Amino acid sequence: MRQQTHTALSKRVFAHIRNKTTDRRPQVTHHAVSHYTCPQRFQQERRKLFRELPILITLSCQLPSPGSFITDDNTGVPLLIVRGDDGKARAFINACQHRGARLADGQGRVKRRFTCPYHAWSFTTDGQLAQLPHSADFTGFDQQNCRLQERPVAEAYGMIWVRPEGDAAIHMADMLCGLEDDLAHFNFTDYHHYETRRIDVAMNWKLVIDTFLEPYHFATLHRTTVAPIFLPNMCLFDAFGRNLREAFPRRTITELMDKPEAEWDFVYHSALVYVLYPNTVFVMQADHAEVWRIFPSKDAVDQAHMYLEFYIPEPVQSDKAKAHWDANMDLVCRTVLDEDFPVGEGAQKGFMSGTGRSHIVFGQNEPALAFFEETMAQALG
Template sequence: MDHPTQVSLSRTLLAMIEQRQTSMANDIFLNPVESYTSLDQQRREQQHVFGSRPLMIGLGGQLAYPGDFLTDDLSGVPVLVVRDNNGSLNAFINVCRHRGARLLNGSGNIAGAMICPYHGWAYGLDGQLQRLNPPGSFEGLSCTERNLTRLSVLEQHGLIWVHPTPGGQIDEAQTLGLLTHEVQCFGFQHYSHYQTRRLRRRFNWKVVVDTFLENWHFSTLHRQTVLPIFLPGISHFEGCGQHLRLIMPRRSIVELFDQPEEQWDLLRHSAIMYVLFPNTLLVWQGDHLEVWRVFAAGPRCVDQCLIEVSLHVPAAPTSAKEKTHWDKNMILLMDTVDGEDFQLAKYLQKGYASHAQQYLTFGRNEPALQHFHRAIRAAIDEGEN
């Protein structure tokens, strides 16, 4: 986020604080409870929301050197991304073209070829089959006929996007859309991956995104964790196409009242939530980045989700003091979100299944929630029409 944008948004937030206001939608919004409980809704989301667009899979810093790779199965498609010797990224379905074995697991670095652990077929970092094994057993078949199945991949301003469908195309202008310049200014391509946690929880995937889209609950649910840090009930929302930005000011933002505008640093005095539609959150937290990715746990798991949260820092820690600082941030993150939000969320899901009500009511004070769920409806409607 460049400094003129920080100044403009800071002015708005300071005015909100003085007037005790927040961003407001035009009307309340009724969201059908079945959007969290219906298997048909999940099928439509998988087809028209997830399967038809590129998904953010990580940050470039996780694949800093030739041979660095990561695998990802959260979308239901086994994805393999590797950086080749020219510095470019390649993405494939993580399936050997011989007997369908999984080629690589986890993340790491490979020197030379990617060798299937089942029968030893060998692939280059470009996905080209280099060796049929055992020799002499595949007469009439050439290596070029069994290259890895390629997926489209894009590295943009430090973010890695992969289209989960073979043949699917990535439009660089559309991935970040209206947020392109704003994300570019953060310089995430220079950030270092610190830690990742993966969770499986018993509630619909959209509940995870909902958790981050309002701060009215801080005063009740987060009294012992982040309430002392943030001003509850004040936030600035802006829809950015299908994406959105929500800024939650820290209590320290009042320091800006006594500073000249050229010294204003909104990034230090706020948490900034970017929802990259449909399922990724970039959460700027003053001096570091959290990346949240969430998916349904399976084709019939409407009430279960898979969650990945990663902490990315400006530079890899070089001292015990720096490591302790980032460890404390990770502990606070997990204590707040998993220890408080997600503990409550499992009861939300039970409430949705109880048939107590047909709709959830999103107030005018919850415009980000309204925007997110309208975007899901619109994506499904567009895919079906």
């Protein structure tokens, strides 16, 4: 984030403090409950949003060297992402070109080739068939042009996106729509992975993302966890194409009022929540980053799963540092898993019963929430 952005956002917060206001929408928004319960809409979302669009798969630090790989099945397409000998990240369908067996699982590093566990066909990290046992038995088969099915990849700002279906290239400018400056200045290429947790919940995937998009509930639901940290019912909202940035100022931000503008560090005195369309919540904290990759589960409109990935600016080298990051992870889990998600699951249960209201209400003080749900609705036409 550029210094002028630190300054501009801080000034917006100071104006809200003086006026006892927050960023607001012009009007209250009414949102259809069916967007969380309709099976037909859910299947459209799975196809159009999670298979056809670029999806953030991981941060670059998870593929640190040639041969590093990670697999991902969350979109319904089995993907194998690997860093080649040339340093380039590539994505392939995780299936052998012989009989379709999976070539790899999880995360790791392959020395030279991926070898199929079924018949030992092997492929280089750039997808080329390297070895076919008993090749004389495949007369007429074009071994020279046999390659793994490749999928478009974009790597930028320390992040890796993949388009699970289709061959269209991923254009970062069209996708990020102005967020490039923020992401570039965070220097994610220098971050280190600390921990990943898989979380399964009984609610629609969009309702999970809604959880992160307003501070209106902090004072009530989080009164003993994060409410004492943040200014009450205050947010800054900015849209970047179909992405968004929402800032929750910490109470400590008033300390900046007595410092020169050149020393204002907005990130340190806030939590920045980015939604990278369509399904990633990126939370930039004062000293670490949380990535929530959220997916619909199975074929159930009221089921979702996600991966909470915790990234830190330097590797852990002491018990004191480990205790610090464990405490941060504990606060996240106590806030989101123990407080937010039970409320969301209760709401989803009521939605599924069909006995409640046809619409829910987003207040004028919930601009990011309304924007996100409107964007999702528009995506399906």
